[in-house]
Amino acid sequence: MPGLYIHIPFCVRKCRYCAFHSVPYSPKLVKPYIESLQKEAEKRKEVFRVTFDTVYIGGGTPSILHTAELLEILKIINYNFNLSPQEFTIEVNPGTVDREKLTYYKSKGINRLSIGIQSLNDKELEYLGRIHTGKEAVKCFEDARYAGFENISIDLIYGIPLQDKNSWHSTLNGITVLNPEHISAYSLSYEPETPLYGEEPMKEDLEEKLYYNMIDYLKCKGYKQYEISSFAISGYESRHNINYWGGGIYLGLGASAHSYDGTYRYANPRLYDYIKGKPHEREKITAEKALEECIMLGLRKRAGISLPEISHRFGRTVAEKLINEASILGLDIDGERVLVPRDKQFVSDAIILSITSHLC
Numbered sequence: 001m002p003g004l005y006i007h008i009p010f011c012v013r014k015c016r017y018c019a020f021h022s023v024p025y026s027p028k029l030v031k032p033y034i035e036s037l038q039k040e041a042e043k044r045k046e047v048f049r050v051t052f053d054t055v056y057i058g059g060g061t062p063s064i065l066h067t068a069e070l071l072e073i074l075k076i077i078n079y080n081f082n083l084s085p086q087e088f089t090i091e092v093n094p095g096t097v098d099r100e101k102l103t104y105y106k107s108k109g110i111n112r113l114s115i116g117i118q119s120l121n122d123k124e125l126e127y128l129g130r131i132h133t134g135k136e137a138v139k140c141f142e143d144a145r146y147a148g149f150e151n152i153s154i155d156l157i158y159g160i161p162l163q164d165k166n167s168w169h170s171t172l173n174g175i176t177v178l179n180p181e182h183i184s185a186y187s188l189s190y191e192p193e194t195p196l197y198g199e200e201p202m203k204e205d206l207e208e209k210l211y212y213n214m215i216d217y218l219k220c221k222g223y224k225q226y227e228i229s230s231f232a233i234s235g236y237e238s239r240h241n242i243n244y245w246g247g248g249i250y251l252g253l254g255a256s257a258h259s260y261d262g263t264y265r266y267a268n269p270r271l272y273d274y275i276k277g278k279p280h281e282r283e284k285i286t287a288e289k290a291l292e293e294c295i296m297l298g299l300r301k302r303a304g305i306s307l308p309e310i311s312h313r314f315g316r317t318v319a320e321k322l323i324n325e326a327s328i329l330g331l332d333i334d335g336e337r338v339l340v341p342r343d344k345q346f347v348s349d350a351i352i353l354s355i356t357s358h359l360c
Contacts, residue, residue, distance in 0.1 A: 001242075006057045008060045008062040009255045010025040010026075010030065017128055017195075017196045023271060034069065040253055052083050057090040087151075089110070092114070095136060099147055113152045117140075121134060134174070142178075151236060153184060155186070157187075157188050159201065176221045183218065183230075184231075187211070227245065264285065289360075290314075291318065299355070307322070329355070
């Protein structure tokens with residue numbers, strides 16, 4: 001199930017927590033950027049001769065593009081690649097789209113939206129540096145429904161210092177009333193070179209309570225958790241992400257985008273070097289690296305890791321070592337799978353690091 005990703009590195013302004021590569025929107029940059037996408041697509045189509053089952057346009061803020069600019073990008077990917085997307089997603093941010101633009105997306109075959117709402121609390125949104133209010137976020141969702149979208153994902157953030165159990169519950173309630181098909185919820189991170197770096201985070205015990213309260217609440221509302229941060233109504237899990245978590249092939253176009261062809265991983269340069277034509281970096285994925293990624297991505301999934309797959313790909317000895325480490329750390333060994341139990345999900349990153357440090 002190969003996936004195609006296109007990175008749009010432009011925003012209105014950078015949010016205070018954002019560590020992704022992005023710059024303020026400028027028509028003077030968009031034009032050469034699209035020309036660079038064209039050149040890259042022409043080169044990469046010779047390597048990735050597959051049919052892409054999913055397409056994902058992310059950023060940045062892809063919805064900041066004018067429809068004519070987006071159309072140029074759609075023409076590039078349709079001309080250069082075999083596309084048969086069961087799922088075609090574009091990320092949108094409230095404040096950058098209206099009904100007309102959303103209707104245009106739908107008319108061009110885009111069938112899934114990922115809306116960056118993050119919170120419905122205006123003080124929390126201001127702290128994060130978002131450009132919209134809670135009411136504007138709800139209006140964006142309603143406009144998306146009006147435009148005909150029947151598969152909508154919403155991004156949320158928990159662990160915001162201004163947040164408490166009441167404000168978090170209010171956001172969750174306000175979101176579930178909208179009935180989105182998918183919800184992704186991420187812990188607020190304090191990355192170097194971001195305005196939030198160095199600020200005091202929420203106390204860990206409160207953040208943990210918010211996380212587990214969310215799991216329980218969303219379960220009551222009919223959402224199944226299928227990954228540490230991902231919840232969906234049955235049948236609306238993100239196909240694009242499932243391919244990525246499963247170690248599938250994917251092609252990333254654009255500045256800072258990554259690709260994987262089954263043997264090598266490719267990393268594109270940042271925006272200005274990308275426009276100048278600087279080549280991508282290439283890394284061969286060794287067996288050790290492949291094992292590390294299989295564990296890291298597999299244990300994030302609620303289905304966990306398949307022991308027969310580990311044994312087949314890396315040998316029975318590695319599978320036995322994994323079982324031993326999983327037992328020591330108190331993970332669930334359910335038949336032929338290893339998975340992180342519910343009460344350890346909040347510390348899954350530490351668990352994954354411990355296992356990979358012993359096995360890889």
